[in-house]
Amino acid sequence: AQKVTQAQTEISVVEKEDVTLDCVYETRDTTYYLFWYKQPPSGELVFLIRRNSFDEQNEISGRYSWNFQKSTSSFNFTITASQVVDSAVYFCALSEADNAGNMLTFGGGTRLMVKP
Amino acid sequence: DSGVTQTPKHLITATGQRVTLRCSPRSGDLSVYWYQQSLDQGLQFLIQYYNGEERAKGNILERFSAQQFPDLHSELNLSSLELGDSALYFCASTRTGERETQYFGPGTRLLVL
Numbered sequence: 001a002q003k004v005t006q007a008q009t010e011i012s013v014v015e016k017e018d019v020t021l022d023c024v025y026e027t028r029d030t031t032y033y034l035f036w037y038k039q040p041p042s043g044e045l046v047f048l049i050r051r052n053s054f055d056e057q058n059e060i061s062g063r064y065s066w067n068f069q070k071s072t073s074s075f076n077f078t079i080t081a082s083q084v085v086d087s088a089v090y091f092c093a094l095s096e097a098d099n100a101g102n103m104l105t106f107g108g109g110t111r112l113m114v115k116p
Numbered sequence: 117d118s119g120v121t122q123t124p125k126h127l128i129t130a131t132g133q134r135v136t137l138r139c140s141p142r143s144g145d146l147s148v149y150w151y152q153q154s155l156d157q158g159l160q161f162l163i164q165y166y167n168g169e170e171r172a173k174g175n176i177l178e179r180f181s182a183q184q185f186p187d188l189h190s191e192l193n194l195s196s197l198e199l200g201d202s203a204l205y206f207c208a209s210t211r212t213g214e215r216e217t218q219y220f221g222p223g224t225r226l227l228v229l
Contacts, residue, residue, distance in 0.1 A: 033215065035217070037220075043204060043222065043223055043225070044118075044220065044221075044222045044223060045206060045208075045220035045223075046118075046220075047118075047217055047218075047219060047220075050217050091159065095215070097215055102147070102149070102164065102172075102210060102214050102215060102216060102218070103149070103161040103164060103172055103174060104149075104151075104159075104161060104218060105161070106158060106159040106160075108158050109158065109159075
């Protein structure tokens with residue numbers, strides 16, 4: 001069965017600090033997809049990134065970067081020079097290609113608080 | 117804005133009642149997913165529909181049911197409501213229902229008193 005663990009339930013940083021959110025996953029499939037979503041205080045779920053299991057290249061998008069390592073089953077998310085607007089709950093999620101559908105299994109989320 | 121719409125935004129009701137949550141997928145998307153976000157269970161997949169047919173089922177209670185209509189909008193029906201059903205209910209959609217990124221609606225916040 002698939003599982004996603006976000007061990008950090010809450011992180012507090014001061015603006016401009018770098019912060020890394022950890023995500024560890026478990027799956028028996030060789031083909032799977034990993035996602036990060038952001039949930040700001042307003043409540044909606046905002047898609048940030050998707051990676052497939054065959055693509056281990058790290059990705060950078062502005063202040064955001066993602067480090068995918070199959071050897072450690074991790075898909076970590078780093079925010080560089082954090083800003084107050086980054087305050088949100090961040091979810092890592094996994095989808096197995098062999099699922100009958102396309103269901104997402106979410107981690108418990110990490111609440112990030114960025115203080116001015 | 118993801119293009120997925122959900123109504124109502126907020127719903128307050130009493131135990132034992134029945135409510136219907138509505139979701140309209142993004143234009144052209146055939147598949148709709150329902151998720152529940154509660155404090156104790158986190159974000160959990162409930163059910164998926166593709167072009168009117170049930171595709172996958174998760175931890176959905178028997179008191180809950182869903183359907184997808186010919187115009188592709190979906191409704192989630194929650195009956196015999198209990199206090200523990202209070203949660204944020206999300207709908208998401210994708211074009212084909214397989215191996216795609218799910219884009220979420222703004223959610224419906226249900227409070228059962």
